[in-house]
Amino acid sequence: MTFTGVTRSYGAVRAVDGLELTIAPGETVALLGRNGAGKSTTLNMLLGLLPPTEGEVRLFGGTPESAVRAGRVGAMLQDGKPVPRVTVRELVGFVAATYPRPMDVDEALALAGLDAFAGRRIDRLSGGQAQRVRFAVALAGNPELLVLDEPTAALDVEARRAFWTSMRGYARRGNTVLFSTHYLEEADEHADRIVVLDRGRVAADGSGAELRRRAGSALVSLDLGGAGSAPLAGLPGVSAVEIHGDRARLRSTDPDATVRALADLDLIRGLQVAPASLEDAFLALTAATPPATGTRPAKETV
Ligand SMILES: Nc1ncnc2c1ncn2[C@@H]1O[C@H](COP(=O)(O)OP(=O)(O)OP(=O)(O)O)[C@@H](O)[C@H]1O
Ligand SMILES: [Mg+2]
Incomplete structure (x- = not known):
């Protein structure tokens, strides 16, 4: 995927400001930055949910929209609201059915640590459980690229560990993962590469060791x-x-x-x-x- 000269403005605020970024297939990349640095804006543009004000975003050689439509991308957004009144298994099943080559629903539930909650209604889950549902939904289409905006924000210690184990297993199959986080240790431990955003620009790009050296x-x-x-x-x-x-x-x-x-x-x-x-x-x-x-x-x- 490539961002070329990408800017996104909200009125006078330049949320993303001339972003240049290329991520190769198979990489696991962490996006770090303070509140308001432009992480979610960047991820939303990558997913075709937000058009850039200037510049171009390319994904799998085409537009983000075409990559998403082809079922090659799974996403877990920061403000995603789960659909109420259906069970966990139903929701993940619905989503999986919209993809050309979905993941087995039980496999997605297991990877997200949801076996015990498969029959539970979505609107009766705790915050961390709902977060796991969002992860299962992201996995459901068996995508080549996972885009995760603060995936571990509401998770307890055990769920967080389980999440990273699943994520790494997923990355090891040759898939690409781009996630944002405020937990520096998570970025250091689980990403091959860390991209630090500061006011919409890349402030640093490298491994944790390289960033320390810098x-x-x-x-x-x-x-x-x-x-x-x-x-x-x-x-x-x-x-x-x-x-x-x-x-x-x-x-x-x-x-x-x-x-x-x-x-x-x-x-x-x-x-x-x-x-x-x-x-x-x-x-x-x-x-x-x-x-x-x-x-x-x-x-x-x-
Ligand atoms: N819909 C919007 N309208 C106006 N300004 C926005 C909108 N969305 C984001 N912004 C502004 O754009 C900037 C970048 O926001 P963004 O959500 O991308 O940051 P972030 O890095 O994801 O932050 P956080 O760590 O808090 O999630 C911020 O200054 C924010 O206030
Ligand atoms: Mg954000």
Whole structure:
């Protein structure tokens, strides 16, 4: 699939802003970004549910609409409302029947961890159970591409683990998976590739390890002991400096060189060196600029 120069505006808000992204068959890709970064907008355009304002989205060599119509795509949307008054099995069966080469309904129910709820009415499920139904619905058509918008948002620990086991089994069959999440560990653990969106643009694209490296390989912190922070930014390897009270936190791409330079300055009180986490990387990649402005309601009520 390819996004070429894709922009989507809502009035003055550029939800997606000149997006360039290519995903190859068989890849499992995580889409990360803060609230409002443009993840859902991107996924909805990929599914043909939302036309781009500018640019082009291609899926399996054609338009998103034709790929979806051919039953090659399964989706789990962030705001999908399940149909009430039918049972889980009926709903998954209805959906499966609309696809040319559907998955066996029992297999879809089992993969989504719904065996025990197959006969339960949809409107009598808990939030996490309803979420599993949305996953079963996404699987029902046996699609080549699964598009999942925050698939684990409402799931408990056990359901989350079961979900990822199913998802990986599905990906191992050669299918492509694109999912969004706010859980960095999930992206790191379950995706081959992480795409970080920031205000509608790709802020970073690579494996979890690559993103950590990009953010600086380590965090070096120390007590200033009254010394000024002025020389810190110029030290070897240092890519960013944060001061919290008397403590300085340096992001460093070469922690050995940074520590040696600190020792030369006799700034080694309370010295700590820690590898950068994916969270550090994510914050460094998305926090550099203020969030997009939004309109506030005139009156705020609780
Ligand atoms: N229908 C809409 N009308 C107006 N603005 C919208 C609409 N949908 C989204 N937006 C705006 O577009 C931007 C991107 O929204 P989007 O839903 O794609 O973000 P997201 O990355 O999925 O966020 P979240 O993590 O909260 O789900 C936000 O600023 C949002 O307010
Ligand atoms: Mg969203």
